[in-house]
Amino acid sequence: MLTIHQFPCLSDNYGYLLHDTDSHETVAIDTPDAQEYLKQAELKGWRITQIWNTHWHPDHAGGNKAIVEATGATIVAPQEVERISSIDRVVAHGDTVSIGAHTAHVIDVSGHTNGHVAFHLPDAGIAFVGDSVFALGCGRMFEGEPQQFWDSLSRIRALPGETMLYCAHEYTASNAKFASHADPDNAALAAYVEEIAAKRAKDEPTVPTQLARELDTNPFLRADDPVLAAKWGGSTPAETFAALRAGKDNF
Incomplete structure (x- = not known):
C-alpha cells in the first residue's frame, strides 16, 4: 500500500x-529542503531510498546532494537536473519508474522549464506535477513556449478525472483571485473560491486537488473554452493560454 x-x-x-508499506521503499518527491525531508522521514520511521525530481529549479532539486549523502538514495530525474545535481537515472516522457510493485508513468509537462516532468501512478490515482499545474493555476512560463505548455497541460487534462494532483506550492489563494478575474461568471469557480478562503483561514492546505474540479474551474486548463477565448482572445487554445499566462504575470 502507498x-x-x-x-x-x-x-x-x-x-x-511517498512510502510503500510492502517494500518499505520511500521516495522523496523533489527536495526543496533536505533537512526537513530527513527530519520528516525520521519521524515516520522511513528511510528515503529514491528521489524523483520534477525539474531542475533549486526549490525542487537543491536538496539532492544532502539527502543522498545521508541515505544513499538514488536520483531519478529529467536531464535538466544535471544543472545542479548528479543523476543516477535520466527519465523522459514515456518512461516508467517504480516504488515497490507500483509503477509511475513519466509525463512531459514542459513549459515552466523545458525538461519538466510529472509522475503519474494510475493504480493509486495520483500524480506529482511539480510546478506545471497548481490548484487554479499553472507555473510561470520561464523557459517554454505557449504551444508547448498547452500541449503539456493537455496531457494532464487527459488523465482520469478522479486523479489527485499533488502540486508543489501553496499558491491557491493568489491563483483564485486571478481565476475569478479571468472567468468571473463561472459558478463552480465561485464555490471553489469560497472553500479555498475557508481552508486558508484555518491554515489548512488546499493541495492536493482533484483534476475533475480543476477542469471545471482552472482557467489555464480551460483555454480551449469559447467563453475564455472570447474574453482573452486567441484563435487557438495555445494563443488563449498565452494571453491568460501574460494576464496572470501582470495581475
Whole structure:
C-alpha cells in the first residue's frame, strides 16, 4: 500500500514522501529542503531510498546532494537536473519508474522549464506535477513556449478525472483571485473560491486537488473554452493560454 506524507517547507513549498508499506521503499518527491525531508522521514520511521525530481529549479532539486549523502538514495530525474545535481537515472516522457510493485508513468509537462516532468501512478490515482499545474493555476512560463505548455497541460487534462494532483506550492489563494478575474461568471469557480478562503483561514492546505474540479474551474486548463477565448482572445487554445499566462504575470 502507498502512503503519502505531505508537509510544508521553505516559504510556500510542499514536501512529499511517498512510502510503500510492502517494500518499505520511500521516495522523496523533489527536495526543496533536505533537512526537513530527513527530519520528516525520521519521524515516520522511513528511510528515503529514491528521489524523483520534477525539474531542475533549486526549490525542487537543491536538496539532492544532502539527502543522498545521508541515505544513499538514488536520483531519478529529467536531464535538466544535471544543472545542479548528479543523476543516477535520466527519465523522459514515456518512461516508467517504480516504488515497490507500483509503477509511475513519466509525463512531459514542459513549459515552466523545458525538461519538466510529472509522475503519474494510475493504480493509486495520483500524480506529482511539480510546478506545471497548481490548484487554479499553472507555473510561470520561464523557459517554454505557449504551444508547448498547452500541449503539456493537455496531457494532464487527459488523465482520469478522479486523479489527485499533488502540486508543489501553496499558491491557491493568489491563483483564485486571478481565476475569478479571468472567468468571473463561472459558478463552480465561485464555490471553489469560497472553500479555498475557508481552508486558508484555518491554515489548512488546499493541495492536493482533484483534476475533475480543476477542469471545471482552472482557467489555464480551460483555454480551449469559447467563453475564455472570447474574453482573452486567441484563435487557438495555445494563443488563449498565452494571453491568460501574460494576464496572470501582470495581475
